[in-house]
Amino acid sequence: MRSERIRKVSEEMALFGLDGLLALRAENIRYLTGLRPGWFPYFQIRNAALFMPNKDPVCFVDEADLEHRRRTIYWLKEENIRSFFRIDDQICREKGIRTLVEAMRDFGLTQGRIGVDILTLPILNSLKKAFPKVDFVDGDGCVKKARMIKNQEEIKAMRLSSICVDMGMNALMRSAKPGRRECELLGEATRIYCSLGMEIAQCQSIVASGEENLVPLARFASDKIVRHGELVFVDIGGCFNGMYAEMTRTFICGTPNPDQKKIYQTVYKALKAVIDAMKPGASSEEVYEAQLEVYRRENMERFAHLTLLGHGIGIGGTEPPSFGDPSITTNRFELKPGMVFSIEPTLIVPGVAGGGGVRIEDEILITEDGNEVLTKTPYDEKLLS
Amino acid sequence: MYLLTDWVRRIDFEKLREERKKNLEAEMAKHGLDALICFRVENIKYATDMFPSWFPSVPIRNAAIVKKGRRDAVCFVASGNLKHRQATSYWINPEQIYPMPLMESRDQVKKTIPNLRRAFETLDITGGRVGVDLITFDLYEALREILPEAEFVAGEECINEAKIRKKEEEVKALRVSSVCVDVAMEVAKGAIEIGKREGEALGEGMYEMYRLGMQIPQGIPFVASGEENLFPLSRFATDRCFRNGDLIVVSFGGYFNGMFSETKRTFICGKPNSQQKKIYGSVYMAMEAALKVMKPGVKSQEGMKSVREVFRQNGYETHTLKSPLAHGIGVGGWEPPYIEPDSPDFLFEPGMVFSLEPTLVVPGIPGGGTVALGNIVAIVDKGNEVLTQCSYDDHLHD
Numbered sequence: 031m032r033s034e035r036i037r038k039v040s041e042e043m044a045l046f047g048l049d050g051l052l053a054l055r056a057e058n059i060r061y062l063t064g065l066r067p068g069w070f071p072y073f074q075i076r077n078a079a080l081f082m083p084n085k086d087p088v089c090f091v092d093e094a095d096l097e098h099r100r101r102t103i104y105w106l107k108e109e110n111i112r113s114f115f116r117i118d119d120q121i122c123r124e125k126g127i128r129t130l131v132e133a134m135r136d137f138g139l140t141q142g143r144i145g146v147d148i149l150t151l152p153i154l155n156s157l158k159k160a161f162p163k164v165d166f167v168d169g170d171g172c173v174k175k176a177r178m179i180k181n182q183e184e185i186k187a188m189r190l191s192s193i194c195v196d197m198g199m200n201a202l203m204r205s206a207k208p209g210r211r212e213c214e215l216l217g218e219a220t221r222i223y224c225s226l227g228m229e230i231a232q233c234q235s236i237v238a239s240g241e242e243n244l245v246p247l248a249r250f251a252s253d254k255i256v257r258h259g260e261l262v263f264v265d266i267g268g269c270f271n272g273m274y275a276e277m278t279r280t281f282i283c284g285t286p287n288p289d290q291k292k293i294y295q296t297v298y299k300a301l302k303a304v305i306d307a308m309k310p311g312a313s314s315e316e317v318y319e320a321q322l323e324v325y326r327r328e329n330m331e332r333f334a335h336l337t338l339l340g341h342g343i344g345i346g347g348t349e350p351p352s353f354g355d356p357s358i359t360t361n362r363f364e365l366k367p368g369m370v371f372s373i374e375p376t377l378i379v380p381g382v383a384g385g386g387g388v389r390i391e392d393e394i395l396i397t398e399d400g401n402e403v404l405t406k407t408p409y410d411e412k413l414l415s
Numbered sequence: 416m417y418l419l420t421d422w423v424r425r426i427d428f429e430k431l432r433e434e435r436k437k438n439l440e441a442e443m444a445k446h447g448l449d450a451l452i453c454f455r456v457e458n459i460k461y462a463t464d465m466f467p468s469w470f471p472s473v474p475i476r477n478a479a480i481v482k483k484g485r486r487d488a489v490c491f492v493a494s495g496n497l498k499h500r501q502a503t504s505y506w507i508n509p510e511q512i513y514p515m516p517l518m519e520s521r522d523q524v525k526k527t528i529p530n531l532r533r534a535f536e537t538l539d540i541t542g543g544r545v546g547v548d549l550i551t552f553d554l555y556e557a558l559r560e561i562l563p564e565a566e567f568v569a570g571e572e573c574i575n576e577a578k579i580r581k582k583e584e585e586v587k588a589l590r591v592s593s594v595c596v597d598v599a600m601e602v603a604k605g606a607i608e609i610g611k612r613e614g615e616a617l618g619e620g621m622y623e624m625y626r627l628g629m630q631i632p633q634g635i636p637f638v639a640s641g642e643e644n645l646f647p648l649s650r651f652a653t654d655r656c657f658r659n660g661d662l663i664v665v666s667f668g669g670y671f672n673g674m675f676s677e678t679k680r681t682f683i684c685g686k687p688n689s690q691q692k693k694i695y696g697s698v699y700m701a702m703e704a705a706l707k708v709m710k711p712g713v714k715s716q717e718g719m720k721s722v723r724e725v726f727r728q729n730g731y732e733t734h735t736l737k738s739p740l741a742h743g744i745g746v747g748g749w750e751p752p753y754i755e756p757d758s759p760d761f762l763f764e765p766g767m768v769f770s771l772e773p774t775l776v777v778p779g780i781p782g783g784g785t786v787a788l789g790n791i792v793a794i795v796d797k798g799n800e801v802l803t804q805c806s807y808d809d810h811l812h813d
Contacts, residue, residue, distance in 0.1 A: 057472050068650060071631040071670070072456045072467075073474035073549065074749065094738035097647035118549075119751060120572050121758050148474055148551050152569045168552035171521060217625030224618030227654060233470040234631060246498035249468065253628050274472070337494040341517070347472040350520040357526055358494050358516035 031183035032064050032105060039176040040083040046172040049142030052130070052157075053079040054117075057346040058147050058173045060272065063089040064105060069230035069269070073148075075118040075126075080133050088133050090114035118150050127156045134161065145169020174350055178342060179368035184273065185395060188344065188370055191275035192393050192404035195267050198222040199279055199407045202237075202266070208258045208283055212237040216251040216266070223268050232267035232276045232347040239263065239283070244387030245380045247335070258284035259384040261294075265374070265391065267347070274347045276372050278391035281410040282384075289382045293330070294413035297388045300324040300375040304339070308373075308394055308401045312365045318353045321375050335376035335389075343372045343393065369396045370404075426591070426672075431584035432464050432506060436486070439577045443483050446573040449543030450565075452558070453479045457747035458548050458574045460673065465490045465504060465512075469631040469670075474549060475518040482538045489534035491515035491527075511537060524553040532561050546570025575751050579743060580766035585674065586793055589745065589768055592676035593791050593802035596668050599623035600678050600805040603638070603665050607682055613638040613652040616665065624669045633668030633677045633748035640664070640684070645783035648736065648776050659685035660782035666789065668748065668770075675748040677770050678803045679789030683782075683810050690780050695811040697729040698786040701773040705740070709763055709771070710798040715752065716760045722773050736774040736787070744770045744791060767794045768802075786811075 039062065043051065053059045056067035059079040068076050078090035089106060091099045093113045100111050112133060117126030134140065141163040146154075147170035157166055180188065198219035205218045216237045223231075237251035238244055240260040247263070256262055260283050267276020280297075282290065300321045307320040321339055325331040338359065341352040352359040353371075371394050379386030393404040439462055443451060453459045456467035459479040470476050478491035490507060492500045494514040501509035513530045516523040535541070542564030548571040550558075558567060581589065603620030617638045624632070638652040639645055641661040648664075657663060661684045668677020681695060704721040722740055726732050739755035745768060752761055754769070771792045777784030791802040 055472075055474065066651070068635045069471050070634060071469050071471050071748065073471075092738070094648070094736050095650060096737070098649055101647055102649075118571065119753075120569075120575070121751065121753060125757070146552070148549065150549055150569065150571060151547060151567060154550070166552075168521070170551060171553075174520065211626070213628050214626045217622035220625050221618040221622040224621050224652065225612065225615045227614050227652070229651065230471050231631070233473070234468055246502050247495070248499055249493075249496055250466075250630060251625070269472075335495065337514075338517075347470065348517060348519065350517075350523075352517065352519075355494075358514070358523065360520050361522045 031181060034181040034183065035061055035176070039081070039173060042172045042176045043083055046145065047143055048145045048169065048172055049082065050137065050139040050144040051081040051169045051173065052144060052146045053081070053169065053173065054149060055147045055170070058170070059089070061173055061177060061345050063087045064103065065089050065091065065099070066229065066272065068092055068095065075116060078114055078130060080137060082137055082139060085137065086110050088112060088137070090129060117153055123152060123156070127153065131160045140164065143167055145172055147173065177344055177346070177349060178351065179366060180344055180370055181368070184344060187271055187273040188275060188393070188395070189404055191270040191273045194223065194226045194228065194270045195275040195277050196405055196407045197226060198266060199264065199277060202264060203279065203281060206256065206262055206281070206283060208256060210256055212239055212251040212254050212256065215264070219266050226270065228268040228270055230269050232269065232274050236263060236265040238387065239385060241382065241385045244385035245378055247378055247387055256283050259287070261290055261385040261387060263387050263389055265389060269347065273345060274343050275393050275405065276343065276347070276391065277393065277405040277407065278374055278389040279407055279410070280388045280390060282412050286413050287383055289386060290384060291413050293377050293379050293382070293386050293388045294410065296324065296328045296330050297375050297377050297390050298409060298414060301373065301390050301392065304373055304375060305394060305401060305403065308365060308396060310365055310367050310396060310398065314351065314353050314363050330377055333377045333379045335378050339375060340371045340373040343370055365396050367396050367398050370394070426587045427584050431582070431588070434582040434584065435461055439481070439574065440483065442573045442577040446546065447544055448483065448546045448570070448573055450480065450482045450540045451546040451570050451573065453570065453574065454549040459490070460746045461574060461578055463488045463490050463507060465492065465507065466500065468493045468496055473517065473519065475551065475554070476515065478515060480534050480538060482540050485538060487511060489513065489537055491530070518554070521553045524557055528557050528561060531557065535562060544568055546573055548574060578745055578747065578750055579752060580764060581745055581768050582766065585745060586768065588672060588674040589676060589791065589793065590802055592671040592674045595624060595627040595629065595671045596676045596678045597803055597805040598627060599667065600665065600680055604680065604682055604806070607657060607663055607684055609657055609659055609684060611657050613640055613655050617652040617667070620665065620667055627671065629669035629671055631670050633670060633675045636667035638663060638665050639785070640783065642781065642783045645785035646776060646778045648785050657684045660688065662691055662783040662785060664785055664787050666787060670748070674746065675744050676791050676803065677744065677748065677789060678791070678805055679772055679787045680805060680807065681786045681788060681811070682808045687811050688781060690784060691782060692811055693729065694731065694775050694777050694780070694784050695786045697725060697731055698773050698775050698788050699807070699812055701725040702771065702788050702790065705771055705773065706792065706799060706801065709792055709794060711763055711765055711794060711796065713763050714760050715754050715763060718754050719756060726775065731775050731777060734775050734777045736776050740773060741769040741771040744768055763794045765794050765796050768792070
């Protein structure tokens, strides 16, 4: 997996005209070096990676983890695992920058075009000052491009992540009953995820129920108590063993009403239509259109939550390319084998007793002759019947 | 859903927002900033109190723009949250809440330019010194295109300074978060038994935190046990099973109702050996020694010295973990100021809140020789207040 990634990113660097890469985002660092990040729920620069084609990457780790990483990252030489300091904090910036500058000099990266994925203005200014002959440019696009097509080993890892996500959803659905709070249900899934080795939740997980939290959709888990007759909308996922997976199931607590069934069945049809359209050579527009066609047929288009129909997923929880409203998603692209998407058609219908918000989401791998659905938790039979 | 609380005055969030606004305004003046653009969620929360959408692998998903001397702000939220935030963020004009795409590719950044332009127009920002707390090359290019007259400068120093001294309502909120992590730590402690995996014990603590309304965990939650995972310290939970005689370090926290809290405890599975007790006792004494000096007017390095002295007296001076002895905590889980050997000295002031976490990592101890204890400590007028109060291990400490 690691050597495939190095080959892929080296190819992309040639296309992007990059001589070197400095990565400060956890998922890009992992792609280049295999480092399991010290994940934070929000962005912090705690690690880094330096990469040049045909050379071993250098991995910079939190000083407190240095000894552990040197002992466990057997695929890198000890001198290529270096101590690092929080360079997005003014106190340690100088020390951290010095470490990076030394490594860049060791690498011979003192001129040319070097891609950097994210930074702060003081970091950029310090780097420019240390290397006046270097043209610092965007490096994120290049690594993201490499990440788009998953290699065989990455696909195996994504199958495992999808199993873990299924298990958490299963535990949550079994424990759902009137009287439990949304946040308790999320806790049930998380307990399973942690026992299966989850590194970090994919994002702010959603458990939203009833009219109150489904319209407009509250994308988190609140302290609301779930009541009989309510739809429960659960969108959860996490990073397991280096790859993210996520899924959404909406289910009924008790007995559904006809409006809820109609909404659910429409979303289900949209998901199936999208999956049918997802094959090598198909365009992102065709896939997006497959969803719209179902909504139009069912006269539900005005309720569609069209911002994002789906997005890439892998070493990052959400990565390009994405499908959806053209004003906010990536530009048109063609589906290729090895791409993996989270597909999440959603309808949010106001004025429905018990709530009218439904999303169903699965992980879809594009294969040579079509696709494979990686997540397998059953859909709600009561809402489908 | 409140439980029988019609007579209780809890946290005055209106006041909390006002206090922050005033504080940030003063820091912007001090740093000579005419405007501030925040992309980091914790800074957005501080500047506008906008409910963040947390996303560990997507750094730029929200934004807030504020202008010196103006009370209002423009917020950008993840597109899928737009309607919800417009309907619920009653202290912000809904017309000044804009959608933001994923910003994970060049074309998505370009698609945001019209809304960014509209935001600057709304706030009448045309140039001057504009602070930015995080940037990508595509975004930097877009900002320079929209505001060619502006001088873009570091924005994080200003907002980090503003966050350091917590006001009364913020400390109240931190007390509530600390209750939640305390309860979860007791649950994790109760889950420790021979044969249980590290991940399972963590799962019990995490369940409890979510049950109490946690939005996202703090930092890197971990459970590490036994010689194998305690030296060198593995700061994540693995599939290792607890065995008799293992030391178990549990470290976690979370974000509750707008503020982070965290705690660390070390427990024994079965009976401890004398070396484990000695290490535990040293860390406990170090915590007490630091608490004695953490009061207004004392220099932060006195905290460092007091801990180092305890470790030296016990022969463990060379076995400390290379991470700060203490870090600030609040709307962010890890923020300035830091107490560590190389950090600049500062005076403790009322309102500063720290996660104080003395740690020893001693190799060659059967069952493991790493002990970490962590508490949230607020500096108050008369000294300090320890906000976390979960129990210690009676077998390791008399």
